[in-house]
Amino acid sequence: MAQSGSLIAFDLYGTLLSTESISKRLSEILGSQETGTQVAASWRKYQLEYSWRLTCMESYDDFYNITRNALRHALSEAAVRLEEDQIDQLMDEYDHLSTFPDVTPALQNLTKRPDIKTVIFSNGTKQMVSNSVFRSQDLSPHASLFTDLVTVEDVKAYKPAPAVYEHLAVSTGTQMGDIWLISANPFDIVGAGDYGLKTAWIDRNGRGWEDAAVPRLRPRIIGKSLDEVIKAILDDLSK
Amino acid sequence: MAQSGSLIAFDLYGTLLSTESISKRLSEILGSQETGTQVAASWRKYQLEYSWRLTCMESYDDFYNITRNALRHALSEAAVRLEEDQIDQLMDEYDHLSTFPDVTPALQNLTKRPDIKTVIFSNGTKQMVSNSVFRSQDLSPHASLFTDLVTVEDVKAYKPAPAVYEHLAVSTGTQMGDIWLISANPFDIVGAGDYGLKTAWIDRNGRGWEDAAVPRLRPRIIGKSLDEVIKAILDDLSK
Structure with a gap:
């Protein structure tokens, strides 16, 4: 559970x-x-x-x-x-962006888990993010999976500002220690990790973690695909 | 004057x-x-x-x-x-860094103007900046020109944070509108300009101003060499 x-x-x-x-x-x-x-x-x-x-x-x-x-x-x-x-x-x-090839099967698996609450969390404007999710041929079929589209527009600061992660926690009513952030962007992982979120990094190129902005801050989970990363998160949540 | x-x-x-x-x-x-x-x-x-x-x-x-x-x-x-x-x-x-070729003649000209107060203003640590200025074969002969080495170490933030430009104004006892910042780095020019400093950008590649982070913020002066930039500043100051 x-x-x-x-x-x-x-x-x-x-x-x-x-x-x-x-x-x-x-x-x-x-x-x-x-x-x-x-x-x-x-x-x-x-x-x-x-x-x-x-x-x-x-x-x-x-x-x-x-x-x-x-x-x-x-x-x-x-x-x-x-x-x-x-x-x-x-x-x-x-x-009209396409999803990465590993995204569709991973999101399909996640629809079998209605107990998991999921949101989009983006630097984009509400308009951009909404268009990107609902007009993307690949992503729109999965739009109902996301209970909210959280953007930085309300706080007028960008990732990795603490205010942005705070806004995610507050607007979803979730304690930061109960949030898993999935990102392929190291700066997002480091910022979220510094603020106390649990972080999962998608390493599609398989190069390993190279970011050293804050050497002690590394992703909690590293996977080569969204599927790998989600499986590891679900494992962690079932413990 | x-x-x-x-x-x-x-x-x-x-x-x-x-x-x-x-x-x-x-x-x-x-x-x-x-x-x-x-x-x-x-x-x-x-x-x-x-x-x-x-x-x-x-x-x-x-x-x-x-x-x-x-x-x-x-x-x-x-x-x-x-x-x-x-x-x-x-x-x-x-x-042991070298200066750009246009730096020495420009600084030599400036020594003839003891009425102009000049400082170094850097992201580096006090130790790094001090070493860079006093050990550089090219720059050390001009070290006495600078009345202070102002670094961001005291405020623990980097350019272009407002606190950094505030620190420059406070530590030199100068009103921000009386400060000319000379930089070849567009992000520094934009940050200083946003905070109300007068800005002079060195465009050594002669490409012209391309930065568009804040389109309304452009350098007050653009010159292809330090000499050109300093001459334009001195002209402005003599008005």
Whole structure:
């Protein structure tokens, strides 16, 4: 039996949803796979950088805006110009992302466990996250699994700010020690772990844990797929 | 005449001092220029990432430690192993960095202006910054130009946290509107500008301002060399 009051929170972008299709779309628009891959990587880099820098500055702009601004930075760095409607198209891709291949079977297994409460927990705006979950061809069939979409918009700070994890605990009415966070993003794992959540890291590349921002903070569980990670969490909860 | 009470604060790493020699030393140790350059770039990336993430987490570890931890991350990512004494050697490089070629003439010009108060303002620890300034063959002859070495160690947060810029103003007894910050690092320019400092950005690559973390925040002055930037500041101060 799952412990009463326990919760699994899923990070969304890079954890359930792959941004690979954005990279492909960029390559198509730019007419070069190399430039597309490069701009996509640099876009993601600036998206995260901006989220951290704004949080350091005790400032806030929503995830849609910083994602769009980060794209401009990445394009400028690659000396590429796009029209506004092409930028709109790229931003629209966020509403139609695919899940990673290991996600569907893992979520299917979880539907057999109605005793486990699950939520999405994302940096995105409510609008982005809602669109991403309900319009994704892969993820929307599982949308009913999630009892809530928790975003950072209410607290106006980004992961890994303590206020963000506090908001997750408060808005789900769960003690932080009863929350499992599943993320493929090391910065999220370290931030949640520092705040006292239990953390499970998806290591899809199988490289092992390399992050050393806070060397003592490592994920409680490491698995190569969502299925592996969820099984390990369910094992832990049944103890 | 400079306005009474005005101050020029210089960022250190990447602004006055180039970390190019670290990249060369890495290439020597690793026996490959390509791997050396790649690890050096990724080292710098994680050094900044860690400084931002810890500040978001309202946590702190000093710049020496996060720099060392970031190196481990970069080496692991490149699947390279180094011995502890090799890592020590690389960290020691911070005590013997060269200045960028445009720095010496600019600082020489500034010695003719004893009415201008100047300080170093860095993320580094007091020990690192002191070593970097007094042991650098290029920079140590100009050490007497700086009336203070202001570091973030006292406030236990990193740039661009407001507390860091507040600390600069308080510890130098200068109103923030009377402080010019010179930096080649866009995140520092944006943070200082948001806090009300006057900002001058050194654009050594001549790419122009690309940062879009806060689109309305742009440097007050942009110059391709320290000399250009200082001349523009002195012009402004003489108005």
